Amino acid sequence: MTKSPGAADAPERMPTIRDIADRAGVATSTVSRALSNPQRVNARTRERIEKIAAELHYVPSSQARGLSSGRTGAIAVLVPDVTNPFYFDIIRGTQNQLKAAGYTQLLVDTEEATDVELDALRKLRRTADGIILAASRLTDVQLAEAARLQPLVTINRATADAPTVLIDTPGAMVQALEHLASLGHRTVTYVGGPTSSWSTHRRWKAIEEAAARRGMDAVRVGPYSPKTSSGAAAADAALGTGASAVIAFNDLIAIGMLQRFRERGVRVPEDVSIVGCDNIFGADFCNPPLTTIASPIEQAGRTAVSMLLAQLDPLRTASARRLAVMPTHLEVRSSTGAAPAAERHAG
Amino acid sequence: MTKSPGAADAPERMPTIRDIADRAGVATSTVSRALSNPQRVNARTRERIEKIAAELHYVPSSQARGLSSGRTGAIAVLVPDVTNPFYFDIIRGTQNQLKAAGYTQLLVDTEEATDVELDALRKLRRTADGIILAASRLTDVQLAEAARLQPLVTINRATADAPTVLIDTPGAMVQALEHLASLGHRTVTYVGGPTSSWSTHRRWKAIEEAAARRGMDAVRVGPYSPKTSSGAAAADAALGTGASAVIAFNDLIAIGMLQRFRERGVRVPEDVSIVGCDNIFGADFCNPPLTTIASPIEQAGRTAVSMLLAQLDPLRTASARRLAVMPTHLEVRSSTGAAPAAERHAG
DNA sequence: AACATTGCGGCAAGCGATTGCCAAAATTTG
DNA sequence: CAAATTTTGGCAATCGCTTGCCGCAATGTT
Secondary structure, X not given: OOOOOOOOOOOOOOOOHHHHHHHHOOOHHHHHHHHHOHHHOOHHHHHHHHHHHHHOOOOOOHHHHHHHHOOOOEEEEEXXXXXXXXXXXXXXXXXXXXXXXXXXXXXXXXXXXXXXXXXXXXHHHHHOOEEEEEOOOOOHHHHHHHHHHOOEEEEOOOOOXXXXXEEOHHHHHHHHHHHHHHOOOOEEEEEOOOOOOHHHHHHHHXXXXXXXXXXXXXXXXXXXXXXXXXXXXXXXXXXXXXXXXXXXXXXXXXXXHHHHHHHOOXXXXXXXXXXXXXXXXXXXXXXXXXXXXXXOHXXXXXXXXXXXXXXXXOXXXXXXXXXXXXXXXXXXXXXXXXXXXXXXXXX | OOOOOOOOOOOOOOOOHHHHHHHHOOOHHHHHHHHHOHHHOOHHHHHHHHHHHHHOOOOOOHHHHHHHHOOOOEEEEEEOOOOOHHHHHHHHHHHHHHHHOOOEEEEEEOOOOHHHHHHHHHHHHHHOOEEEEEOOOOOHHHHHHHHHHOOEEEEOOOOOOOOEEEEOHHHHHHHHHHHHHHOOOXXXXXXXXXXXXXXXXXXXXXXXXHHHHOOOEEEEEOOOOOOHHHHHHHHHHHHHHOOOEEEEOOHHHHHHHHHHHHHOOOOOOOOOEEEEEOOOOOOOOEXXXXXXXXXXXXXXXXXXXXXXXXXXXXXXXXXXXXXXXXXXXXXXXXXXXXXXXXXXXXX
């Protein structure tokens, strides 16, 4: 006896396709087909095989499967910062949809850095069947190259080279401006996000144009890192512009500004109005609750997954949508109010 | 000519260990060793190989590597709800540490459901080298079985069968109680979390005991789902108990309660004091800012990774820590205050 | 100088699936 | 009932890498 029977308490070997084949008295290829290509095999043998597989608690090795088939069953989701609540919503959306489709989600934080992003992308060519790239920091050329090498969908980063899910925040910026104008504001300052962010430029452009159209003044400050901690500097800078209203790149900055304004005794919205962007967790219960630009972010994540999956499926790839634009709207809460008298006279 | 040269714009085949071997004029085994077992090969040949690998932008196939070596290079992190900000901090911590160690993070949402958790665990035996199980809903037996089958570390769920990272919230509950007592509160109600949560029982027990010791009354309401939306019901129930102070299972519920209290015209902290738990994003800027139990959650994630990695490493596995307790402290903000007069007299 | 070590690299057998090709069996067709 | 098809299942080659084993060469030991 080399081993006492029953003492098999060691890291039990997992059953393989072969164990099933032996028990069923068929070849491994038949088992493989029965399990992943059901119509290729007789219904009765398939059932028998499935039964045995279930008894054995068989779980296919995605490794082996991936090696021979080329598919990995995993989709990577790249976000600039896992810390940012905005991406949480995206992650939640992708997670849901991916799980439903039987895919595994690989979560990668690119640290808002282009090189980390490129590096991850390169490594993932092997590991993932496709990529969802949120708020990419890549240049157009880099993005095109990446899209050429692997199936990819971008979120909030338009490109002709890959399907894209856009959140129409620029459109909502116009709403925000109108909202502020109707409250009597004549000048607005935009608190910009990271220079590498495609969105911040889009938003500023939208604001600039809309402001020009309605004869308002718009100035920009920044860039600021999208964190609440940037809010203090942003608030001080905004105050420096003398504007009575500010639109922030995102809610994180806006919430940070709220706190700074309080410290400095600046009342919101009496002295200054502020609108954020993204309607993140917390925007509704901060003090005062933040007027912000809301959109179905989680759905953006889900949509991105659908588009990617369509791209992966040779049958649907042709008919796949290349662009989805998520609607946005201005969620008016208490951080915006009538412009102070001084501002109105100046106008 | 079967193919026009240079027209290789198709999904380029990725270089393999073999391409490198050919160029370097060595066997694939040498390349393999040079790349993943450097001291096993001569420095000069190693350098040569590394150089060629770099030129080719070689990326090893984790699939193939995993298949032959048994290791996958991935660690799965299971959380009950990716939506919950508390887990965000954990995820951030694990993500950091895993990336630093060269591992890939697989994020899985178990939807607070035991069967989903078990199912994921089973599938992951093949896919991941180890598991980090946050706030597991498993029974002791299930957990023991899981730990037997694969390397695993739990967070906030003690068990003798696997290394554990505990956040000492019960300890902080005592602090919270003392804090409330010193403010004149005589009775406190605990708003419980999900029945399947191990933490909620631990916390209640700690409160019960501490309250008994200092002659306070403690009652429990619940269970409630850990979401802000549960706050309304929780707030109403808490009001029903007549207690002047409440300790909530977590900040999510506490923040939801804050909103409900405002709706009902109950002032915080004048009429009722409330303390949360976890110090999540938002606890500092809600209205009023929440007194809560804080701890280095992100570090808990990092520690869990370290413990798991130690377990994976045969050299360190013996010396590995089996238990880490993260310190906690009461972060006093504005949601707690002196007990209303009625309460003080009653005491 | 003869022998024992050690260092370095190659050979080849897997790891667990998938899949192209082929042949036997079952079914349809003329 | 034979020929033509279609089903069904097996064989065996891969996928890209790791690793045990072996042997040669270089170094170290008396």
